[in-house]
Amino acid sequence: MLTGTLAGAATIALALSGCVPNRASADAEALAVSLTDTACTVSEKTAPSGAITFQVTNKGTDVNEFEILASDKLRIAGEKENIGPGTTVNYVVQLTEGDYFTACRKGMTGSPAHLAAFTVTKGKSTTTDASESKQVATAVTNYKGYLKDQTSQLLDATTSFAAAYEAGDDTAARNQYASARAFYERIEPTAEQFGDIDPAIDLREADVESGQTWTGWHRIEKDLWAPAGFTPSNPAERATLGKQLVADTQRLSDLVAAKNFTLTIDQISNGAIGLMEEVSRSKITGEEETFSHTDLWDFQANVEGANVAYGIVRDIAEAKGQSGKQVVSKLDTEFAAIQKLLAQYKKGDGFVSYTELSTTQVKQLSDEVNALSEPLSQLTSIIVK
DSSP: OHHHHHHHHHHHHHHHHHHSSOOOOOOTTOEEEEEOSSOEEESOSEEESEEEEEEEEEOSSSOEEEEEEOTTSSSEEEEEEEEOTTOEEEEEEEEOSEEEEEEEOGGGOSSOEEEEEEEEEOOOOOOOOHHHHHHHHHHHHHHHHHHHHHHHHHHHHHHHHHHHHHTTOHHHHHHHHHHHHHHHHHSHHHHGGGTTHHHHHHOOGGGOOTTOOOOSHHHHHHHHTOOTTOOOOOHHHHHHHHHHHHHHHHHHHHHHHSTTOOOOHHHHHHHHHHHHHHIIIIITTTOTTTTTOOHHHHHHHHHHHHHHHHHHHHHHHHTSHHHHHHHHHHHHHHHHHHHHHHHTTEETTEEOOGGGSOHHHHHHHHHHHHHHHHHHTTHHHHHTO
16 A cells, blocks of 8 residues: 555655745846756855845756855755756745855755855845834744754653663654654754754665765664564664764754854744645655654644744734735635644544555645645745845
8 A cells, every 4th residue: 555655645746846836936136046966056146135035946857955055164044945857946035244155955965066155245224113123033032942942852852762762672662753753843944954963863764875874763763663674773783873863962952052043034934934845845755754654743743843933923924014914814724724634644642654544645635735835935035025
């Protein structure tokens, strides 16, 4: 049943990635970005600070992502993932004055390709309503608090899970696996801002490069749900993997809790967008949890994380005139609808195995992701205008 289900899901996801983000209407102020399999070219090398729109077209043969890196070439100031071949998307990011680099990643794995310098100059001063400034400041403070809470709980849950795994208590570790990962899945776009932390914690086997050491949740998942012909790790190897997962999670928690950790309002809204793109890219296809098939737990966590981020900026969007009110109305409706649909697959404190879903049921989930992602893709451009 799994083969047929996932084959149908893959077809659905390909259609989804090609149509959901494709909202690139004519925009005279957008910077054109052309992605190929080996390079990414931006039409301008400079732009004034503030909200910058990149109109990104993937002319390559594989899914790609567009990144804006800080001057150290490590920290990610902004990224747009899951851009399918032949797809054009508008990506809005708020950038302050300074030096950056643009880059792309064919297949969304490996080192960034074709780094190019990009300079953000001082933009024109704008008059911002005092009440809106207060709303933005409150939203950022609230979201930072949410991130700290989630990473703290993630660390506790990961420590408990790793202890069971290292002790060889596979039953306990399996029971904790999906619920512990949910904390991470709710805030994954933030983890991706810190360069190597996301690959260390959440890399899938299909994305491991030659010579790369595979660590994290999915390496341990393979031990706990070992496929035929695979020899699970011995106690010493388990100890190494478990301790590394806890250490990497501690790093993430420390970075989020640091006094100099900052966020911008567009990172909150783009994070919500990114979480739903995660659903369309790997949850719908069943690729995320290859061995455990706990994809619906991840699906739910991604939706929850996106809903929290949206809820934090909702009032700001609603105050942006008729267009803001319309998007808010659609998002309120679609978030409720996708939660209702997911509730059909609840089982106890969790969900049924993804292998139990028929192709028709996967299609229903995919359609609802599509319906939610369409208005969500407009959120950043509304709140930063």
